[in-house]
Amino acid sequence: MAGIDEVARATGVSTATVSRALRGLPNVSDKTRAAVRRAADELGYVASSSASGLASGRTLAMGVVVPSVSRWFYTSVLEGVDAELRAASYDMILFNLGGHRGDRERVFHRSILRKRTDALLALCLDFTADERHQLASLGHPTIVVGGPVKGLRSVGIDEKATARIATEHLIGLGHTDIAHIGGEDEEGLNKQVPVGRLHGFQQAMRDAGLPVRPEWVVPGGFSLPLGRAAMNALLDRPGPRPTAVFAASDEMAMGAMLAAADHGLSVPDDLSVIGIDNHDFAESFQLTTMSQDPFDQGSVATRILLDELAGGEPRSRSVRSSAKLTLRGSTAPRP
Incomplete structure (x- = not known):
């Protein structure tokens, strides 16, 4: 299997640039990023997430908390999240509450509080005052998709x-x-x-x-x-x-x-x-x-978290997504 040095020689850039390009980090041009990914694919190079994690002190995993996986909106958001994480060589750790409030204790106390993830994205969930305090104490970048939440930024429609x-x-x-x-x-x-x-x-x-x-x-x-x-x-x-x-x-x-x-x-x-x-x-x-567009909402929220993990300026304001009227055959003038 090829190493990172071979990818760097094939593209004429440094190994550091190869690493940044494959992890989806900023300060790499789109042209260079595409060339690096193409060379890595051709040479069969796969970045080692464990090695990257040891070097950065991170898990290279993002936690995603969903109420359930049975709804169209949730699965569409997850597809957007997954697309961004795969491009950045990040793993997703999915916490499915399954509609049961008791699982929230497991998620917060056994998983998130044990720092198994670098950041947290939640779908259509509100947080109790105690849960918000726990999240703040961790210092995890956190964002919500679907509805405003007091004290947290969100991505969603008005x-x-x-x-x-x-x-x-x-x-x-x-x-x-x-x-x-x-x-x-x-x-x-x-x-x-x-x-x-x-x-x-x-x-x-x-x-x-x-x-x-x-x-x-x-x-x-x-x-x-x-x-x-x-x-x-x-x-x-x-x-x-x-x-x-x-x-x-x-x-x-x-x-x-x-x-x-x-x-x-x-x-x-x-x-x-x-x-x-x-x-x-x-x-x-x-x-x-x-x-x-829930796919785009998941993608936007994930990019915000990844940019912050890469050292970018934290975004404190929520993001308003668009919603537009799509006319079909189910509405007509009053009979």
Whole structure:
């Protein structure tokens, strides 16, 4: 197997530059980085993460804490994280809480506090005051993807503004009887996400002079089955029914569309539906949605941590990701 010296000779740069290029560190031009990686591939050189760790005093591993691995958003973020870590020759240590709060003790006391990682990235989680204190005592660079967290920087969309634009789209189509499917997810998740989206819905309705009916604001658990059950329960109620629904996620929106079919209603002729995400199945459902890019959010958050580990200036401010209206066939003017 080739050594780092051979890669350096093949590319005409120093061994230090080869090391920096293969680890994704700054101060290496894109042209040089590409040449080094191409030479390393051709020569069959593989950097030794253990040797690099001994030299730097680091583990060359990043901890990633996820509520579960069963949701599209989480797996999409993880793919973005993994792409950046592989390019930087970093390992990922995944802490899957599996929706069980008890596992948080294991993660914080047995794993993170034992310094098995150099940095921590958390998905859609809030932290208790004690957990934030523990993280601060470690000095780990930390960032959250998905929802603002007190005392920590984050990468994510503007939840309230995104929900407001989604609701305004329905209002602009002439709808005045609009329901909202939202609600909280598993215990320990960042409540700012569903709360922000609810507030955006409420603000858009208030600004348009429209009433928010409490009985039309229902919890959907951020999943397709629970979203379907919530919409079915709403449509089973006696009295008038909504002509449109804003769901706080695409999975719940797709559940609402299935519930409409359960009741013999047509989307969008009888019921317009809009969601948030641009889930992989959104186009198949012809779902109008507020599109976001969780892969990019994971990538951006990871680059921030890697830059800081490489000695870059710490970034204290949160990063606002974009969300845009993607029109498909699930919304139409009020019948």
